[in-house]
Amino acid sequence: MRVRTMTCGAAVLVGLFSTAAAQQFPTKPLRMVVPAPPGGSSDIIGRLLAEHLQKRLGQTVVTENRPGAGQTIGNAFVAKSEPDGHTLLLVTVSYTTSAAVYAKLPYDPVTDLIGVAMVGAGPLLLTVHPSLPVKSVKQLIALANSRPGSLNFGSAGAGTIPHMAAELFVASARVDMVHVPYKGIAPAVTATVAGEVPVLFASTPASLAMVRANRLRALAVTTAKRSSLLPELPTVAEAGVPGYDVATWWGVLAAGKTPAPIVSRLNDEIRSIVGSDDVKARIAADGAEPVLEMSVERFNALLKEDIAKWRRIVKERNIQAS
Template structure:
């Protein structure tokens, strides 16, 4: 009887431990060494600032250095190629933007399948653009702009930070949905495009909120609407362009985090949970809001769907419009 009782106790004790063992297996022993965050652009840009802010928080949580590694060039594809060839162990990650992936697929045409090459971890931020107009343009709303453009086909123009940029594709989508014709004037960067808009060299421009709103408040430019599908929490008084009857119009910039394909799912989930907690903290949310950016963490599955949708949307637009990239 004593032996049976002991055997019963042992069996019960093992059963009690099984759930804890199962949970322990799902939590990876990670990280045990420094983690590298690749950024495809020079220091000081949006992806760099975000990478350093999040990296600092991860360093504090993990007790391991999380280092931003800027590999600028070729529209961000140099960093993408480094990440694609990295060992899929969670120690090399890539901060990406929507425009970076779109450019890689449509403009640079990288020799690999973007969606098969990377494992999405999480979207991190969301940033609507602001449709700006020079004060001399006789419109006060998106509806008035559409009416003016339809009355003068090909007479209006818009600037962008470059062919294939979010500002370019966003305005081409506007033309497609609104059924209007306007001339594209590409620049080598958003700064010069903004300068020429303020001087009246171009009439319209899609710009980030952080660069747009100071000029609007100073009455140097007019803001007609935001490009998100609904009003932005950061600019609640500015109507969404979609409110002008352009159902389905939505152009939102975002930053996200990916890993090389075949990175262990447990590590992907662990990083995802950590990033979600960081992006939910008041200090990070306030820091992002000051730059006109909203915190927007997602699950890996949701982020994969976002990437798929973005690439499909812009590929379809480029094909249907016949635009040259």
């Protein structure tokens, strides 16, 4: 009984300490680590969040770019940082695909980092070259089944989200299509417009101009729900592949053992920031929508679900990083 009482007492003290730490947080300047080079959408969003956090928290928030190795260098840096909430990580959906594609990482993507808040999410577009005789997902599946192994799909490179979205489609629709990787989404879009490859899953910003110019045909969005930005397009799931769901997203993580009250405080602050006009406009420019209501618990469950899904696809489709 005495041991149990002491254990309970220690747990209470830890809880009180964590709550007190959250009330005092932040006690020093913060860092927003972006595991990508300056200038891209992740960098812009990371800097916007840092600017707003600085105003709301009353402490300097410095944006720090740590690109390289499929974004894993920056991820590892934050995973090994002091778990006090003062070092944050701006990630994309690539965080979950990297966890699946790379056999060895210098951190555990499930336990060494914790999800703080999702910032925004949006669909990829399933597009085809206009010469391909299909105008729906069902017609694409039928065509692929009539030509097993002869229909190609492009991607931004092995293990990227356009590649993984296509591989999930191939596995879910049970079709035989061949992957043709390019060095980035821009050359992949150019190749699809030129007719080098007939099928491409691409981000909205990368492909929408070509769709509107009728140089690509959009068949569907990849998310479970239709996009408010493109409400006329069906989802892949409703158009013929039940259960299909792929989103591109941005989120903020922290070191895995960061006290829950601090994580909760940051979640509240970031959700408020995401509702501001300039942040919403930036997210919309990337073809996505702000995520205003996702709890810490739901975000972390989503991270685990996505990592498990991509690991399954990597194993089934024998995918290797380029």
